[in-house]
Amino acid sequence: MENPAFPILRYDFKNTEPVELLDLTQSLVALGDEYKRFLGSNPGYGAPTELKLYVRDIRAGSVIADLIAFAPFMLVFMEHANSVVAFGQYLHAAYRFLTSKTKDKPLAVDKRNYENLSQIVEPVAKDGGSQLNISTINNQENNVYLTININSMEANMAQNIARREIASMREPATRFREQAVMYWYQARDDFGPAGDLGIIESITTKPVKVTFLSNDIKQQMIYPAVLFRKAHVVDVEVESVQGQPVLYKIVKYHGLLDKFIGKDSGEDENMLIRRLREPVEPPALGYTRPTRASPALR
Numbered sequence: 451m452e453n454p455a456f457p458i459l460r461y462d463f464k465n466t467e468p469v470e471l472l473d474l475t476q477s478l479v480a481l482g483d484e485y486k487r488f489l490g491s492n493p494g495y496g497a498p499t500e501l502k503l504y505v506r507d508i509r510a511g512s513v514i515a516d517l518i519a520f521a522p523f524m525l526v527f528m529e530h531a532n533s534v535v536a537f538g539q540y541l542h543a544a545y546r547f548l549t550s551k552t553k554d555k556p557l558a559v560d561k562r563n564y565e566n567l568s569q570i571v572e573p574v575a576k577d578g579g580s581q582l583n584i585s586t587i588n589n590q591e592n593n594v595y596l597t598i599n600i601n602s603m604e605a606n607m608a609q610n611i612a613r614r615e616i617a618s619m620r621e622p623a624t625r626f627r628e629q630a631v632m633y634w635y636q637a638r639d640d641f642g643p644a645g646d647l648g649i650i651e652s653i654t655t656k657p658v659k660v661t662f663l664s665n666d667i668k669q670q671m672i673y674p675a676v677l678f679r680k681a682h683v684v685d686v687e688v689e690s691v692q693g694q695p696v697l698y699k700i701v702k703y704h705g706l707l708d709k710f711i712g713k714d715s716g717e718d719e720n721m722l723i724r725r726l727r728e729p730v731e732p733p734a735l736g737y738t739r740p741t742r743a744s745p746a747l748r
Contacts, residue, residue: 456518457534457595458506458587463513466579473573474513478505480569481517487566488537491558495533503534535595538586541567542598548608549600561619564612575605623690627653629704632660633681637672641665653688654695663701670703681707 461481463469482503489495507516519534544556544567556563574582580602586595600608630650635657638645646668647657662668671682685702688695 457532459503459517459534459538460583460585460587461513461515461517462583462585463573464581464583465512465573465577467577469513469573469577473576477570477573478515480566484541484563484566484570485519485533485537487563488540489533492533492536495536501533535586538584538596538598541584542596545571545598545600545604545608548611549604550607550611559615561616564616568609568612571600571605571608574600574602575609576602578602619692625688625690626685627688628685629683630686631681631707632684632686632698632700634671634678637677639672641668648698650686650698658695658698660698660700663699667700667703671700683707 461478463474463477485503489501495501501519503517503519505515506518508514517534540556543552543554544559544563546552547555548567571582574580582600582605583597584600585597587593588595627650630652632648632650634647635649636645636647644659646660648660649655649657671684683704683706684700685704687699687701689697689699
C-alpha cells in the first residue's frame with residue numbers, strides 16, 4: 451500500500467500539439483528503465499528487480515503523471531522511497547550536462563543511459579512550443595524538492611549531445627607518447643596481427659595488444675637475448691576506447707633500457723623504472739606465455 455509520506459516523481463509535459471501515444475509511452479518507459487538502472491548503480495536504495503516506478507495518477511490538461519517507488523511483493527521503507535529524490539538529483543545533473551549548463555558528466559553513464567535520457571525528452575523535442583517539467587515532491591506536504599525544466603530547444607540539444615557522447619564511446623581516441631618504457635607480457639615470433647601483448651606502466655599496468663609500424667621494429671624487440679630481460683624505449687600511438695587503452699602501435703624503437711633508476715637518485719618521478727627480476731634464460735621465439743609470470747619489471 452502507498453504511504454502518503456513517500457515522495458513522488460512528477461512528469462509534467464505541457465504540450466501545444468497533440469502528442470503521439472507511442473512517443474509518450476516510450477518516454478515513460480525510458481524513465482522507468484533509467485530508474486531501474488539508477489537502482490542497479492546505487493543498491494542501497496533497493497533492488498531493481500523488486501522496486502519500480504508506478505503511475506499513481508494521470509491528470510487532464512497537460513500530460514501529468516505522478517510516479518511512486520513501489521514493490522508489490524515487499525514492504526517499501528523510507529530509504530526505498532527516497533530513491534525517487536536521489537533519482538531526481540541524478541536526472542537534474544544529467545540534463546544539466548546534456549543542455550550544456552555544466553561540463554561535469556554524470557557518473558557511470560553509458561550508451562543505454564544516454565539512449566534513455568534522449569528518449570525521455572522525445573515528446574518535447576517534437577513539439578516546438580512545449581516544455582517538460584520533472585519534479586520530486588514531498589507527497590504529504592506537497593513541497594517540491596527540485597524541478598527539471600526542459601523546453602523544446604533544450605530537448606533537441608540534449609538529444610544531439612547524447613548522440614555525440616554515444617558516438618565518442620564507439621570511436622577510439624588516439625594519443626602519442628614519446629620514449630615510453632614498455633616490456634613484454636606475451637610475444638610471438640611471427641609478424642601476424644595477433645598474440646603480442648605489452649605493458650606500459652605509465653599508461654596502465656594491464657597488458658595491451660601491440661602492433662608495429664614495420665616488421666623491423668618488432669624484430670629488434672623480440673631478439674631472444676633480451677626478450678623478457680629488458681624493457682624497451684619506444685614511441686607509441688595509444689588507441690583508447692571509453693578512456694581505456696586498447697592498442698599500442700610502436701612507431702619508433704629507441705633501444706633497450708640498461709640502467710634502472712632507484713628512488714633515491716633524484717631523478718624525476720616519471721623516469722623511475724622498476725628493476726628487473728632475477729634474469730633467467732629467455733624463451734625461444736614462438737613463445738606462448740606459461741602459467742607462471744614471465745620475467746618482467748617488478
